[in-house]
Amino acid sequence: MGESRERQSFEARLADADRALAANPRDLRALIAKGDALVGLGDARAGASFYNSALRGAADMAHLPPDLAVELRRAQAAIQDQGARFQSYLTDCLARSGFDAATSSDRFSLSLDLMAGRKRLYQQEPRFYLLPGLPQIQFQPRETLPWMSAVEDATADIRTELKALLAEPDLFRPYVEPRADRPNTDSKGMASNADWSALFLWKDGEEQPDMARRCPRTLEALAGVPLCRVPGRTPSILFSRLKAGARIPAHHGLINTRLICHLPLIAPPGSRFRVGNDVREWKEGHAWAFDDTIEHEAVNDSGQDRTILIFDVWKPEVTGEERALMSAMFEAIDSYGAGGKAWGV
Known part of the structure; x- marks a missing residue:
């Protein structure tokens, strides 16, 4: 009642x-x-x-x-x-029904987190060029990158070549440098900032002979890698140094048809990297590849500099025909006018 x-x-x-x-x-x-x-x-x-x-x-x-x-x-x-x-x-x-967050589909687990509001949706947001229909994946699954283990196996040799270069600190230049032929807006405070510096073996699709000849084992380790090749633009191969206590603000890359690869060489605990919702610590000798058109940022809260090898590769889903057509397209873009090249990673 x-x-x-x-x-x-x-x-x-x-x-x-x-x-x-x-x-x-x-x-x-x-x-x-x-x-x-x-x-x-x-x-x-x-x-x-x-x-x-x-x-x-x-x-x-x-x-x-x-x-x-x-x-x-x-x-x-x-x-x-x-x-x-x-x-x-x-x-x-x-x-x-058999679901286990540790072993079941990563995509389905993410869908639950998105539905519950525990994570937000990150999408590819390239600043220059989008090829539609590519998967929205933050860190590329290792099983799609059969060459990665061979690169990791060369970690010790690559680190030896790096240490010889680190003994000459003036070889490293700020990663973001101004260009005289373009407006230089710097809302994130990274232009000419030595907190994030680089030494290039290849830059904007061109070998840097003086540095390349000092790193034969590094380039040998990348011989079997499907480097993203667009004349005058890619690949870039570089050692990237992030000083102790420094941070690279959240940003997006330029094109969604490539992956950026990191091989940590000097990675003290407390140096970490976020792509979308996924935060990982660099671990020496453990490589990964990620889509840099998804928002990403880096933090080095350790007391030491962090240095990694960076290079860019084609996404496995991009066909040979599409790679050739994009190369032709960018060559046409670069032939129209006197500038426009220089990307970086």
């Missing part, structure tokens, strides 16, 4: 809220009241939708009455509680 009266009370409150919302669909108190009534009637998901509507409406108001602010905080807590209970329920159901 008591349960029946309680239900009738919630139904009456629901009717009152509906009348208020018919008169003013943005009535924050009525939205909260309808959410309360629906929760009381056993539909917590529907109730949360009205709580959310009230919170969105309140975001547009400069000042809120103190009692309404209290009600909104209560609604926000109810949303969080409902979300936690729903996620627990969903996790249990999926576990019974």
